[in-house]
Amino acid sequence: MTRDEVYEQWKRQRASIDVGEDFAAAVTAGADAAATVAETVAETDETADDNDRAIVYSRHRHRSWRSRLIGTTAIVAASVLGMVRVAMAFFIGVEAG
Amino acid sequence: MPGDDEKQSIAAAREGHSPAFADLINRYSGPLLRFVSTIVGDEHDAEDVVQLAFLNAYRNLDQFDSDRGEFSTWLYRIARNGALNHVRSRRRSKVEFGTPVPESCESTDPAARAIRQEQFGLLDRALAALPANQRTAWTLSEIESLSQAQIAAIEGIPEGTVKSRVSRANAFLRDAVAQQPNTDSIGVER
Numbered sequence: 001m002t003r004d005e006v007y008e009q010w011k012r013q014r015a016s017i018d019v020g021e022d023f024a025a026a027v028t029a030g031a032d033a034a035a036t037v038a039e040t041v042a043e044t045d046e047t048a049d050d051n052d053r054a055i056v057y058s059r060h061r062h063r064s065w066r067s068r069l070i071g072t073t074a075i076v077a078a079s080v081l082g083m084v085r086v087a088m089a090f091f092i093g094v095e096a097g
Numbered sequence: 098m099p100g101d102d103e104k105q106s107i108a109a110a111r112e113g114h115s116p117a118f119a120d121l122i123n124r125y126s127g128p129l130l131r132f133v134s135t136i137v138g139d140e141h142d143a144e145d146v147v148q149l150a151f152l153n154a155y156r157n158l159d160q161f162d163s164d165r166g167e168f169s170t171w172l173y174r175i176a177r178n179g180a181l182n183h184v185r186s187r188r189r190s191k192v193e194f195g196t197p198v199p200e201s202c203e204s205t206d207p208a209a210r211a212i213r214q215e216q217f218g219l220l221d222r223a224l225a226a227l228p229a230n231q232r233t234a235w236t237l238s239e240i241e242s243l244s245q246a247q248i249a250a251i252e253g254i255p256e257g258t259v260k261s262r263v264s265r266a267n268a269f270l271r272d273a274v275a276q277q278p279n280t281d282s283i284g285v286e287r
Contacts, residue, residue, distance in 0.1 A: 003274040006213075010220045015240045017131055024126045027148050028119040 107168055111158050118158075122151055125169065128241050129176045135236045136180035136229065137187075146183050150176035166250055173243075173251045177233060184229070216274070223273035227266055234259050235266035 001009075103124070109117030129150060134143040153175050154161075161171050224232060234252065237243045238259070245256045245263075252259065 003271070006216055007220070007271055007274050010217050011239055013217065014131065015242075017134075023130070023144060024119075024123050027122050027126055027151050028115075 103168060104163070107158070107161070107163070110155070118155055121168075121172075125172055126151075129172065131240055132173065132233070132236050133176050133180045135224065135232055135240075136177070137183050138225065142183060142187070143180075146179045147176060150179045153179070167247070169243075170247055170250045173237070173247075174253075177251060181229070219273055219276075220270060223270050227269060231262045231266040231269075234262035235270075238263045239267070 103121070106117040106120045110121065126147060129147045130143055133146045133150075134140060137143050137146055150172070154172055157175075161168060224235075227235065230252070234248055237248045237251065238245070243251075245259045248259045248263075249256045
């Protein structure tokens, strides 16, 4: 047998390596499963979009309410602090006078 | 060239007919597995890559345009990209499984069979040692018998580059056979 024949025989052997029906069946089953999952996800997505929008809206509303509370508290606190400082300055000034 | 039955299978699969896609899987799983095996090395990894390639093809079947190329070329390209991504993620590309010795050798004496196994093993290792681009071009040309135009479309390179890659790979592999130390004992002429 020449080296060319060895080489050609090796190539034929590599070309003849085939997959069993099990693998093809497994891939087919996988594709079927993927298709089922894809359909389920697509159906769920439509509902999920609505849910997501509802959640985002809810969070937005919640955040707005909290922001308003914090803002109001900050203004009140600043006002009280300001009045205290004015009062202290007044009393310090009276004592100095 | 793809037959009418393949076109019908593709059209039916696009409309969600699973058995039609199963026909395509049966037709291409063998060639794709052989091709991907030479890129990723490990047989089980190759099965994972091929399965993923089919799933990607199934999900993106709407994107396949028969006017722009053959389905087989499109499928090989998906598998090739998946295999190269797998190699990059695993950082290895060795061919780890050997080519089985042909039946004709099994009936001969054990020494000849062992030598043949060694020769095939050496060629397997030589194939694994090739640069990935030469290995893929060689496999598509010499094992899957695709045309240079088809390989060029799969690899995204000019046909001239395909020709030179296959030629270099053939020369390297033939050198590997020539360097086989035990060939004289089974009558290999040099």
